Amino acid sequence: MSVTATAIPSSPADDAAHPLPPRLLGLTHLANNIAWSWNRDARNLFREIDETLWQQLQHNPILLLRYVPAERLATLAANPEFCARYDRVMRWLAAEHNDEHTWYAQTYPELRGKPVAYFCAEFGFHNSVPIYSGGLGVLAGDHCKSASDLGVPLVGMGIFYRDGYFDQRVGPDGWQTDSPDSFDLTSVPIQPVPGIGGEPYLTSVRTFGRDVYIRVWRMMVGRVPVYLLDSDLEENHQDDRPLLSKLYAGGPALRLRQEWLLGVGGVRVLQALGIAPAAWHANEGHAGFMLLERVRALCADGVPFDDAVKQVRASSVFTTHTPVPAGHDQFSVEQVQECAGPIWEEMGVPAEKVLQIGFHPSAGRGVFHMTAACIRLSRRVNGVSERHGAVSRVLCNPLWPDRKADDVPVGHITNGVHLATWMANPIMQLLDEHLGTVWGAERDRTMWERVLTLDDEKLWGTHLRLKHVLMRLVREKARQNYRKGMLQSPQLVGAGTLLDPHALTIGFARRFATYKRANLLFRDVERLRKLVTNSARPVQFVFSGKAHPADTPGKQVLQSVYQFTRDPQFEGRIAFIEDYGMHLAHLLVQGVDLWMNLPRVPLEASGTSGMKAGLNGVPQLSTIDGWWEEGYDGTNGWAIEPEVDDDIGDRTADRLYTLLEEQIVPAFYDRDDEDVPTRWLATMKNAIRVAGTQFTGRRMVEQYVRAYYAPAILGDALQDDPPVS
Ligand SMILES: *Cc1c(COP(=O)(O)O)cnc(C)c1O
Numbered sequence: 094m095s096v097t098a099t100a101i102p103s104s105p106a107d108d109a110a111h112p113l114p115p116r117l118l119g120l121t122h123l124a125n126n127i128a129w130s131w132n133r134d135a136r137n138l139f140r141e142i143d144e145t146l147w148q149q150l151q152h153n154p155i156l157l158l159r160y161v162p163a164e165r166l167a168t169l170a171a172n173p174e175f176c177a178r179y180d181r182v183m184r185w186l187a188a189e190h191n192d193e194h195t196w197y198a199q200t201y202p203e204l205r206g207k208p209v210a211y212f213c214a215e216f217g218f219h220n221s222v223p224i225y226s227g228g229l230g231v232l233a234g235d236h237c238k239s240a241s242d243l244g245v246p247l248v249g250m251g252i253f254y255r256d257g258y259f260d261q262r263v264g265p266d267g268w269q270t271d272s273p274d275s276f277d278l279t280s281v282p283i284q285p286v287p288g289i290g291g292e293p294y295l296t297s298v299r300t301f302g303r304d305v306y307i308r309v310w311r312m313m314v315g316r317v318p319v320y321l322l323d324s325d326l327e328e329n330h331q332d333d334r335p336l337l338s339k340l341y342a343g344g345p346a347l348r349l350r351q352e353w354l355l356g357v358g359g360v361r362v363l364q365a366l367g368i369a370p371a372a373w374h375a376n377e378g379h380a381g382f383m384l385l386e387r388v389r390a391l392c393a394d395g396v397p398f399d400d401a402v403k404q405v406r407a408s409s410v411f412t413t414h415t416p417v418p419a420g421h422d423q424f425s426v427e428q429v430q431e432c433a434g435p436i437w438e439e440m441g442v443p444a445e446k447v448l449q450i451g452f453h454p455s456a457g458r459g460v461f462h463m464t465a466a467c468i469r470l471s472r473r474v475n476g477v478s479e480r481h482g483a484v485s486r487v488l489c490n491p492l493w494p495d496r497k498a499d500d501v502p503v504g505h506i507t508n509g510v511h512l513a514t515w516m517a518n519p520i521m522q523l524l525d526e527h528l529g530t531v532w533g534a535e536r537d538r539t540m541w542e543r544v545l546t547l548d549d550e551k552l553w554g555t556h557l558r559l560k561h562v563l564m565r566l567v568r569e570k571a572r573q574n575y576r577k578g579m580l581q582s583p584q585l586v587g588a589g590t591l592l593d594p595h596a597l598t599i600g601f602a603r604r605f606a607t608y609k610r611a612n613l614l615f616r617d618v619e620r621l622r623k624l625v626t627n628s629a630r631p632v633q634f635v636f637s638g639k640a641h642p643a644d645t646p647g648k649q650v651l652q653s654v655y656q657f658t659r660d661p662q663f664e665g666r667i668a669f670i671e672d673y674g675m676h677l678a679h680l681l682v683q684g685v686d687l688w689m690n691l692p693r694v695p696l697e698a699s700g701t702s703g704m705k706a707g708l709n710g711v712p713q714l715s716t717i718d719g720w721w722e723e724g725y726d727g728t729n730g731w732a733i734e735p736e737v738d739d740d741i742g743d744r745t746a747d748r749l750y751t752l753l754e755e756q757i758v759p760a761f762y763d764r765d766d767e768d769v770p771t772r773w774l775a776t777m778k779n780a781i782r783v784a785g786t787q788f789t790g791r792r793m794v795e796q797y798v799r800a801y802y803a804p805a806i807l808g809d810a811l812q813d814d815p816p817v818s
Contacts, residue, residue: 114170124154195244210370212380223257235511239790241315249319267655356382378463384470411471422463492816509793563684587658591665600685605640616746690715707784
């Protein structure tokens with residue numbers, strides 16, 4: 094959701110950014126490190142500059158500093174209280190440049206300064222930088238943020254998608270239309286990295302018979318630099334200039350080139366910058382060519398191919414995120430040969446030997462399977478939840494045909510979410526008061542137990558405030574879109590304008606992929622109608638999410654859900670909010686009463702939005718899949734047991750209605766004399782406790798360091814266990 098020109102106030106001085114008052118000069122620096130987004134004082138500082146503008150610009154500090162009137166800044170520069178708050182933020186920012194007191198520096202002093210490269214095809218850091226599409230990107234962003242907090246010397250590598258992802262509009266007929274989401278380079282916190290010797294590019298990669306020159310943008314994520322590759326250069330053939338501009342667009346041929354440029358280009362860029370990683374992490378198969386390029390580079394230095402493969406394996410980590418065979422990136426070997434050729438010449442081996450690296454017995458000889466390639470070139474491999482680890486061992490079993498699935502060397506590290514990004518300010522304040530001020534850095538179980546003694550009325554009051562923020566935003570968004578002619582009057586009800594802040598509000602927001610089954614709720618329309626329209630105990634649902642532009646079945650699910658939002662029999666209690674992204678995700682996970690997730694088991698590798706909700710005291714109702722198998726403990730939400738033969742979902746739907754009717758609605762409306770739902774609050778507190786103890790990015794990155802990064806850097810004598818070749 095990019096900021097459209099209409100959101101920006103017009104004033105004559107618009108484009109000529111006025112200089113900041115000398116007293117507040119550091120604000121530019123602050124706005125250019127995305128760490129501001131997870132520091133409460135920094136966020137508050139920007140908000141204080143101009144609250145209305147801050148909202149309108151969807152929390153983009155670079156634009157805020159450009160559009161705020163100079164007089165306002167002058168006033169603030171003369172305000173001692175503001176300046177004191179400013180100074181405090183500046184001290185924090187300065188400390189961000191030093192990692193001496195971090196967990197990593199204290200736990201692994203000998204590993205300080207040894208970089209860990211982290212490659213991923215997308216990164217979701219903040220709404221103002223739209224180079225992500227969904228869960229994988231947001232997870233990668235949270236990984237970098239948590240690494241920064243912990244002092245892990247991570248270096249990110251990704252792609253600078255100039256055209257962003259896409260803006261979603263849903264027409265009166267419920268059909269999603271996708272409009273480009275390009276963004277203004279001067280509105281995002283990225284800096285161009287100069288090339289060597291005055292060239293604009295840092296490296297080049299040969300593909301399909303042409304050299305593609307690559308330039309690089311750097312984004313600072315706290316202490317972690319993330320480099321983003323870009324091929325839009327005059328030096329490139331005009332067909333190659335847009336190769337990296339669009340995220341997940343085009344067919345496999347374009348995907349292949351993007352992955353090739355990311356992997357090969359990324360390794361060369363690090364080398365050009367003089368960064369020599371001691372461990373390398375490929376996050377999902379898209380990043381796999383990074384491993385191959387390192388084999389090539391070693392061979393070019395005279396290392397024999399088989400030894401090069403061993404060396405690369407020893408220092409590499411691969412995380413798979415896909416629980417179904419079809420979800421793994423696969424290319425035809427002819428395509429790969431055309432794209433990559435002739436790197437085998439430099440490797441001193443026949444092409445077949447290189448292509449063999451991507452051989453997966455289940456996919457056949459003609460296929461280069463990215464997951465198989467990553468597994469052959471990484472000694473450490475993991476899935477993203479306990480259940481997904483087990484599913485991955487089965488999927489990968491053909492690579493170790495003489496073993497039982499349980500003995501396949503694929504582990505798991507369950508995903509986590511970056512607490513300071515996802516927990517709402519008011520909840521953090523409540524925890525400050527209750528737990529003391531250092532709780533954010535703690536992973537101590539007994540400390541999180543103390544959440545259970547939070548004051549009921551305070552927690553409920555805080556939650557209601559957040560719920561109001563959500564409903565107000567939903568109404569304002571509808572109002573703006575109506576004004577701009579993007580919503581017609583009959584659509585206003587479906588946009589959530591009739592939502593009632595007192596009613597039990599259930600959120601469902603995620604990619605509209607068919608396996609996520611957003612439409613399962615409507616299996617029995619009459620039963621649902623009774624639940625929703627009960628005048629004493631009403632229930633409302635807020636949906637949000639994009640379908641991938643090429644996913645027609647996903648768009649059909651969205652359309653069917655959308656039509657219910659307009660159906661008068663539901664009294665305006667079912668809403669669909671357009672253009673799901675990180676901004677909306679924040680408001681939803683913080684402002685609904687219950688988070689719903691209905692993936693067809695076992696198709697959700699982990700899922701993370703329910704963890705974000707949990708941190709805000711929003712319990713989850715979900716099928717037992719992904720993280721919920723570990724996360725659900727009977728106190729922190731509700732679970733729908735998997736039904737083995739329930740492909741069509743009838744039994745899951747029945748269980749869903751029953752849980753709502755018999756447990757969830759009664760618990761929510763069971764109030765004491767002060768109208769406080771004591772029973773519900775116990776579930777809320779447990780949701781915070783479990784998410785805080787087990788599902789933060791801190792826990793996740795600590796595990797990656799202990800289990801994978803540190804051993805890889807130290808070259809531990811782990812027995813090597815490669816798959817068959
Ligand atoms: C967290 C998040 C996701 C991933 O949510 P799931 O629970 O894995 O479906 C997707 N999109 C956005 C914008 C998010 O913030």
